[in-house]
Amino acid sequence: MSAPVPPIQKILESLHSELLENRDGEVATYIPELGKADPEWFGICLVTADGQVYQVGECDQSFTIQSISKPFVYGIALEDRGKEAVLEKIWMEPSGEAFNAISLRPGTGKPENPMINAGAITATSLVNGGDTDSMIRRIVRVLGIHAGRPLSVDESVYRSESETGHRNRAIGYMLRNFEILEEDPKACLEAYFMQCSISVTCRDLGMMAATLANGGVNPCTGERAVSRDYVENILSVMGSCGMYDAAGEWVYNVGMPAKSGVSGGILAVLPGQLGIGVFSPRLDPCGNSVRGIETCREITRKFGLHIFQVPRLATEVIRRTGSLARTRSSRLRSAVEMEALRQAGDAIRILELQGDLNFGTAEFASREFMRADDRIREMVLDFSHVTGMNSSAAGVLAMAFGSWLETGLRVSVCRCERFPLLEETLSRVIPDQWRKVGFFDDMPDAIEEAENQLLEELELRQHSSEAVGIEDCQLLSGLNLEDLETLGSLLKPIAFEEGESVMKVGDDPDGMYFLMRGKASAWIRTEAGRERRVATFSPGMNFGEMGLINHSPRSAEVRADSRIETMMLPVEAFDRLEELGPRLQVAILSNLSAMLADRLREANEELAQIHS
Numbered sequence: 001m002s003a004p005v006p007p008i009q010k011i012l013e014s015l016h017s018e019l020l021e022n023r024d025g026e027v028a029t030y031i032p033e034l035g036k037a038d039p040e041w042f043g044i045c046l047v048t049a050d051g052q053v054y055q056v057g058e059c060d061q062s063f064t065i066q067s068i069s070k071p072f073v074y075g076i077a078l079e080d081r082g083k084e085a086v087l088e089k090i091w092m093e094p095s096g097e098a099f100n101a102i103s104l105r106p107g108t109g110k111p112e113n114p115m116i117n118a119g120a121i122t123a124t125s126l127v128n129g130g131d132t133d134s135m136i137r138r139i140v141r142v143l144g145i146h147a148g149r150p151l152s153v154d155e156s157v158y159r160s161e162s163e164t165g166h167r168n169r170a171i172g173y174m175l176r177n178f179e180i181l182e183e184d185p186k187a188c189l190e191a192y193f194m195q196c197s198i199s200v201t202c203r204d205l206g207m208m209a210a211t212l213a214n215g216g217v218n219p220c221t222g223e224r225a226v227s228r229d230y231v232e233n234i235l236s237v238m239g240s241c242g243m244y245d246a247a248g249e250w251v252y253n254v255g256m257p258a259k260s261g262v263s264g265g266i267l268a269v270l271p272g273q274l275g276i277g278v279f280s281p282r283l284d285p286c287g288n289s290v291r292g293i294e295t296c297r298e299i300t301r302k303f304g305l306h307i308f309q310v311p312r313l314a315t316e317v318i319r320r321t322g323s324l325a326r327t328r329s330s331r332l333r334s335a336v337e338m339e340a341l342r343q344a345g346d347a348i349r350i351l352e353l354q355g356d357l358n359f360g361t362a363e364f365a366s367r368e369f370m371r372a373d374d375r376i377r378e379m380v381l382d383f384s385h386v387t388g389m390n391s392s393a394a395g396v397l398a399m400a401f402g403s404w405l406e407t408g409l410r411v412s413v414c415r416c417e418r419f420p421l422l423e424e425t426l427s428r429v430i431p432d433q434w435r436k437v438g439f440f441d442d443m444p445d446a447i448e449e450a451e452n453q454l455l456e457e458l459e460l461r462q463h464s465s466e467a468v469g470i471e472d473c474q475l476l477s478g479l480n481l482e483d484l485e486t487l488g489s490l491l492k493p494i495a496f497e498e499g500e501s502v503m504k505v506g507d508d509p510d511g512m513y514f515l516m517r518g519k520a521s522a523w524i525r526t527e528a529g530r531e532r533r534v535a536t537f538s539p540g541m542n543f544g545e546m547g548l549i550n551h552s553p554r555s556a557e558v559r560a561d562s563r564i565e566t567m568m569l570p571v572e573a574f575d576r577l578e579e580l581g582p583r584l585q586v587a588i589l590s591n592l593s594a595m596l597a598d599r600l601r602e603a604n605e606e607l608a609q610i611h612s
């Protein structure tokens with residue numbers, strides 16, 4: 001049975017066949033070689049920011065990139081000269097004129113923006129290299145990184161353009177006249193003609209757009225083509241000037257930064273989400289592909305991609321709030337400790353965040369944060385469900401943490417390893433305080449530490465280094481001395497060094513362990529292969545009891561977190577209790593079922609919260 005066609009692919013296919021009927025517009029001929037294009041060619045390619053490719057139609061048909069090269073060469077100029085130097089030469093305003101208008105800013109002669117030919121030729125002149133060959137070599141290499149494959153110049157189109165490029169030469173000498181170009185324009189004009197003649201396909205355009213959508217990194221090769229900061233500048237001029245004097249209509253109807261070319265290509269970018277490449281040689285009077293514009297308008301409408309669409313409310317950043325009164329670490333605690341956490345646990349607040357953290361969502365989260373009343377001693381923030389964080393979000397959080405820490409309260413964060421930006425921002429924004437922030441790999445650890453701190457403050461914490469006697473074990477509460485002696489005669493003292501496994505998954509059960517000193521934890525491996533701590537045992541607690549009940553193989557690995565001393569009750573000894581001390585066996589089993597019932601109740605409470 002053939003694999004189901006992905007929904008996006010289906011929609012692109014129906015759009016393609018629908019728009020194939022639109023035969024409006026003319027193939028460009030002012031560059032004679034371009035006139036050889038088949039007006040029927042039509043390709044649509046959508047590439048997601050993580051590299052998933054959807055395509056329909058002539059997506060592997062080669063054509064020359066033309067003006068779509070301009071935003072990428074602008075990026076190279078920014079990399080090679082820096083933003084200030086580039087803005088000295090090229091401004092950022094829509095010209096409201098045609099792409100090849102011989103128009104420069106009065107007085108300075110500065111081109112209005114890098115998307116019109118005057119600005120583009122200037123940008124080319126700012127590419128490192130000095131001579132045509134070195135400039136075009138650099139341009140072809142960088143555009144190849146965006147496309148994810150080596151590109152080359154179509155010599156016949158280049159020659160055709162160079163032979164007929166009188167208007168661009170006029171622009172070049174105007175720029176020289178205003179000292180915008182500091183040398184004879186010949187070299188950069190030839191490089192400009194060559195860059196416009198770089199041969200690409202519709203699929204390349206989709207990939208190049210996805211590279212910009214992915215912050216300058218090609219989503220398939222992982223190679224960086226341009227710095228993340230400059231992507232913002234490139235998309236800004238594409239948004240305001242990329243479609244020339246049709247830019248306003250484009251933003252209104254499509255709402256994505258884009259760039260068109262006279263060979264019939266259009267490239268559009270939805271930052272963080274996807275890139276679109278469309279190719280169809282028939283152009284409208286502005287020099288934009290007719291089918292290209294229709295395709296992008298329909299894709300925006302069908303998928304709701306307009307950049308000014310109001311995103312989800314920032315308030316949805318809070319996935320869940322809780323406190324230690326109802327949320328437990330995996331650390332099993334004595335009844336006294338548990339009751340104390342139930343009573344005083346509201347002093348430690350837990351905030352689970354979700355989605356993309358930007359200024360709006362971080363501001364809302366920090367307000368939620370700061371709204372906390374003065375009983376609060378600590379805030380534990382869980383970033384497990386956070387999908388992204390930008391610099392302004394990191395800045396807002398850092399300032400909130402700072403004011404929080406200033407009041408002597410504690411802050412812990414969990415699962416931030418994916419966002420090194422936060423630690424870097426904390427160290428910069430609150431240099432004297434940030435080391436007080438607790439960083440944890442997973443929530444059970446963060447909550448356990450918060451529990452320990454609170455119990456310490458309540459002077460109720462039981463330290464694992466303190467040894468206990470068999471009479472202190474929870475499972476043996478209520479046993480009389482005689483029973484304890486009987487049991488004691490069956491127990492085997494076993495010690496384990498830190499990190500040593502007491503039992504592994506799948507082991508046949510040897511017995512149940514009472515922990516007399518030290519700390520041990522039970523671990524499982526998730527489907528994703530990640531190790532997860534599911535319980536932590538302190539002195540007086542027991543583990544491996546399931547083996548006594550149903551002799552089933554071990555379902556979790558137990559490892560010593562520190563050097564531990566245990567008393568082990570072998571399975572056969574427990575079974576013999578039936579005749580040796582039936583009352584003792586019943587007492588142990590009833591304590592066990594009471595303990596398991598407590599754990600079940602807690603698990604239900606936690607589930608009720610998670611699904612609240």
Ligand code: DON
Pocket residue numbers: 065066067068099100117161168196260261262263286287288
């Ligand atoms: O400079 C030119 O005229 C061409 N190489 C590029 C123009 C172009 O692609 C305009 N875009 N719609």
